[in-house]
Amino acid sequence: MSSLSYTLNDGNTIPWLGFGTGTALYGKDASSQVKAAIDHGITHLDGAQVYQNEKALGEGIKASGKPRESLFVTTKFGPNTKGPTPVIRDTLVESLSKLGLDYVDLFLIHQPYPLNERGELKKTWQELEAIQKEGLAKSIGVSNYRVVDLKELLEGATVVPAVNQIEFHPYVFDTAEEIYEFSKSKGIRIASYAGLAPITHVKGGPVDAPVNAAAERLSKETGKTVEPAHVLTKWLLQKGIIVVTTTSKPERITATLNVPNLPDLTAEELKAIDVEGAKLHRRIYMRHVFGEAKANV
């Protein structure tokens, strides 16, 4: 089991692997899954206002019996598309009440839309800066922000976002790489979601061959089964990326938490995954932000 964590630009640390309550657990009572994840070694939980299960996330945390300070909890402000943007602090106070917590470790703006269209990227970021100052969130950041959104936000910022959580896997590497490089140059840590998309959503794609080959090599070398999912996770880790995942099978968490201890992918294996990934573009979430679909949120 690994306790690897990253230090963020504000000096706080974040465990490399987060357990998410969106996607498969969206709108569901996630409490038993959250407790099971913590029981299996997870210390980083990823929630959001739009997932409509912050109460269940809080219940799972409480049921785990773990001290608050041993856990890292994220929630996200979900910009509303109907009506004016609310006072963000008010939404966080409501989230904290649902979570049963006094503070979150990380508070993110879930997506730039429709704040970008409303000219509110700077204003909303300044609200997050005030929230951090008050101590309601230890770290603050964004999610699904493109380079253009980050540039606009930074023009009015006194605090650089600690994290930008984006979809990151080989089939979006073409667009994610630019965000990754820009974020890195500003000290913003990338967190990934949908990292397992080549297995869960895009089976039979071009990265299967290099991913399966690396899994086979690592299985032989370690004498234990290394799955394709672990190779995709290692690909993210070797880029210094925080990984947010989820599973209905808590026993999978143990193997995933061991990924930092696996031998590294070679430069050739990493390159083969990049090259094959670039042959196909498949974005699973937030397609409207990237101009790949109409907004439907």
Ligand SMILES: NC(=O)c1ccc[n+]([C@@H]2O[C@H](COP(=O)([O-])OP(=O)(O)OC[C@H]3O[C@@H](n4cnc5c(N)ncnc54)[C@H](OP(=O)(O)O)[C@@H]3O)[C@@H](O)[C@H]2O)c1
């Ligand atoms: N900021 C955003 O806009 C945004 C968007 C999407 C997601 N997220 C966050 O990221 C979290 C994870 O997103 P995601 O579901 O896309 O993550 P993911 O890691 O790409 O996929 C998770 C799925 O992979 C399967 N899986 C897990 N381990 C596996 C293994 N070893 N082999 C094969 N399959 C495996 C799981 O199925 P089983 O249940 O069968 O294990 C699970 O349904 C969400 O819950 C949410 O917190 C954020």
